[in-house]
Amino acid sequence: MSEPTDRTQPDEGLRRAQAEPDTTTRTLLLRIATRLSTERPSLAMREVTRLALALRFATEQHGFDTPETNTAEQQLLRHMPQVDDRDISRGEYALLLRSRAGRARTQAERVAELHRQANADYAQGEQHRHRSLDHRDDANTRALADGSHAARSATS
Numbered sequence: 001m002s003e004p005t006d007r008t009q010p011d012e013g014l015r016r017a018q019a020e021p022d023t024t025t026r027t028l029l030l031r032i033a034t035r036l037s038t039e040r041p042s043l044a045m046r047e048v049t050r051l052a053l054a055l056r057f058a059t060e061q062h063g064f065d066t067p068e069t070n071t072a073e074q075q076l077l078r079h080m081p082q083v084d085d086r087d088i089s090r091g092e093y094a095l096l097l098r099s100r101a102g103r104a105r106t107q108a109e110r111v112a113e114l115h116r117q118a119n120a121d122y123a124q125g126e127q128h129r130h131r132s133l134d135h136r137d138d139a140n141t142r143a144l145a146d147g148s149h150a151a152r153s154a155t156s
Contacts, residue, residue, distance in 0.1 A: 025075040026101045028057045032080070033097040041091030047083040049090075054080060 021029060032053050036045070056073035059065075079100050083093070 016025040021075065021101060024061065024072060025079060028061060028072065028076055029079060029097045029099040029101040032057055032076075033101070036097070037094035039090075041089060041094065043090050045083050045086075045088050045090045045093040050080055050083055050093075051077070137143045 035053070054073050054076040058069045058076060062068035064070055081093075081096055081100070088096075
């Protein structure tokens with residue numbers, strides 16, 4: 001029996017989806033990391049720099065003060081670790097961002113995943129179709145049996 005605090009499968013899927021940055025966020029994280037590692041990488045990273053970079057790169061991607069910009073900024077801030085009182089350089093922080101961005105799946109990996117999902121959906125649909133046909137055949141057999149029984153009773 002599961003504990004009340006155990007995550008259900010949908011909860012776990014949602015947690016993982018939220019933990020992984022989407023493609024746009026991943027791209028922006030990598031662009032910010034490149035910026036930090038190429039421009040004054042030995043200087044200290046500050047929280048104000050983190051906030052400014054998230055806003056700047058989200059604005060460059062989606063335009064000034066749009067809903068998409070706000071969403072992108074929030075996504076970036078969610079995946080960019082807070083600096084607070086850490087003694088960390090811009091270059092070191094860039095490494096953290098690259099790690100958070102993770103390795104993007106290749107197009108071949110995405111296509112393979114879509115094929116696996118399509119095959120699973122097809123197999124599930126086939127099972128459902130066969131069950132429906134079995135139920136329909138059973139119903140037809142009962143109707144025929146009831147009809148022939150009623151015809152015999154009428155002629156008797």
